[in-house]
Amino acid sequence: MCDRGAVVTGIDASAGMLEQARRRLGDDADLRVADLADPLLFPDGAFDDVVASLVLHYLQDWGPTPAELRRVLAPGGRLIASVEHPFANSLGQCLAGQETNYFQTRNRTEEWTMGGQTAQLSFWDRPLHAMTEAFTAAGFRISVISEPPALPSAQDLAPEQSV
Template identity: 65%
Template sequence: MTSIPESDQVNNYNSFAEIYNTENESSLENAYYERPATLRLAGDVAGRKILDAGCGAGPLSKELRDRGALVSGFDKSAGMLEIARKRLGDDVDLRVHDLAEPLPYADGEFDDVIASLSLHYLKDWGPTLAELRRVLRPGGRLIASVNHPTADYCIQRMSGHRPNYFEVYRDVGEFEMGGTTIQLAFWNRPLHKMTDDFTAAGFRIARISEPQPDEAGRELFPDVFYLLETAPSFLFFVLEAE
């Protein structure tokens, strides 16, 4: 991954929504690592009102709904939400909305907010976390997963670069999905910056998790499963609204 200027083709999920959805449904990192880990942290969600912040094509929303949660979701990409509506039906409140903007929900509306691999698209977490805190009831939870702060740093070091771990910096990577090359950009930040932002927004850190991948993925991905066994790609937080 390397830092490059902004481009209309970076994070343009509308242009590759179907390809990304297909990859997300069955990939090792999503289907057998991030999504199962998030669901385990959420626990028993029956009857809980949950906001899926950055819901994409809706695979996590569907899992939560199947477990009895009352789910709402939003995403910046209209193309991804079109797939989500086909997956979830018209009875689920899904909205096109940017995570970086004030949220169109009432104060204390939700028991839980889940931000699954969405916060790392933002340079400044402060305003967004304040909004996520606002729409949570007192004692509600924010369950968040983000790129692990050491993952990109190690990749950069192995490729001959030496980024400053303590800085917030943007990286753009090219990924092959379904025979198509797509560009995704993320903002990387050190662990202490994440935890400082969480507490400044009024959250108590209840848990930090570096989970193992789901064992069911071992047989399906025998050549790469060990990579997630020995080094985490994502970092998970359970945060309680104070």
């Protein structure tokens, strides 16, 4: 992005993740520790595009955040967001014989071990209609909902999850 002339600003709750981003983006990017659940510290219409990659599913309340993302976009601006597939976890829980209600917004915790460290991650699963309604309520018009297949290399790593 930066090498093609974009002026990049990034936020994350984790200083460590921002260090990773700094390595990729270089010194010119404006990277700040911030909680996406809080009001964003940017003026109205500050950005042409906002990318929210695999982060919204950590937030319980999808009222304020889409409205804030909409506020900081310039007229005609775009939000490109990716989230965990809304059906995937519910389907997995059903197949495992666990009780779940797809139509509710529900908390899910998972233990992850990476780089020798173990942590409990807390996710908020919600149905597809709750996602689309949160964006339209914030004033977005949805152009595309896509379900990209896994890369072939990912399918080699987890063949049991391939489609």
